[in-house]
Amino acid sequence: MNTTTDLFARLGEPARMSQLARYGLFHPGLKARMEAIAAHSAHQLNAPISLVSMVLDSAQFLLGAHGVTGWIDEALGTPAEWALCTHTVLAGRPYCLIDATTDAVHADNPLLDMIGVRSYAGVPLIDDSGHVLGAHCIIDVAPRTFTEDDLTVLHHGADQAMEILSAYRTN
Structure with a gap:
C-alpha cells in the first residue's frame, strides 16, 4: 500500500x-x-496563523481560521497529506514542529513553502466518544520552540471548540 493510500485509510476509519x-x-x-x-x-500566543480544523479522510476542513489568506482561505482547507493537523490527528496528542526547514518528515511538503510555514503546534480535538476529529493549532513563519504554557492555551481553545461543536451535533 502506498503512503497516501495508507494515510487515507487511517484517516477514513x-x-x-x-x-x-x-x-x-x-x-x-x-x-x-x-x-x-x-x-x-493567535493573539495570546503571538502567532500569525491559528486554525480550528477537522481532518476528513482526504482533506483538512477549516472550521475557523485566523491569518489564512489566498487559495487556502477560499477552499476552506488543504489536502490531508499536506496538513500538519493530520499529524496531530493521527498521533492523538500534541504535535509540534520547531523548524520545518530542518525536519526530514516535512521537507517535501509543498504547503510549507507555499505559505512560508516554519513552525507548528497543534492539539487534538477529541469528542465525547474518544475519536480525534481534528486539531486546534498555531502556525508561525519563524522557527519556534513551544512551551507547556503554549500547549495549555491550545488545549483551552480545543476544549472550547469541542464544547461549541457539541451544540452542532446533528444526530
Whole structure:
C-alpha cells in the first residue's frame, strides 16, 4: 500500500468518519465562533496563523481560521497529506514542529513553502466518544520552540471548540 493510500485509510476509519458526520460542520453560525477561538489563540500566543480544523479522510476542513489568506482561505482547507493537523490527528496528542526547514518528515511538503510555514503546534480535538476529529493549532513563519504554557492555551481553545461543536451535533 502506498503512503497516501495508507494515510487515507487511517484517516477514513469508519467509526471516526461516522462521528465526524454527526456534526453540522457547515452550519452558518459555527464558522464565526470557531474563528473567534482561532483569533484568540493567535493573539495570546503571538502567532500569525491559528486554525480550528477537522481532518476528513482526504482533506483538512477549516472550521475557523485566523491569518489564512489566498487559495487556502477560499477552499476552506488543504489536502490531508499536506496538513500538519493530520499529524496531530493521527498521533492523538500534541504535535509540534520547531523548524520545518530542518525536519526530514516535512521537507517535501509543498504547503510549507507555499505559505512560508516554519513552525507548528497543534492539539487534538477529541469528542465525547474518544475519536480525534481534528486539531486546534498555531502556525508561525519563524522557527519556534513551544512551551507547556503554549500547549495549555491550545488545549483551552480545543476544549472550547469541542464544547461549541457539541451544540452542532446533528444526530
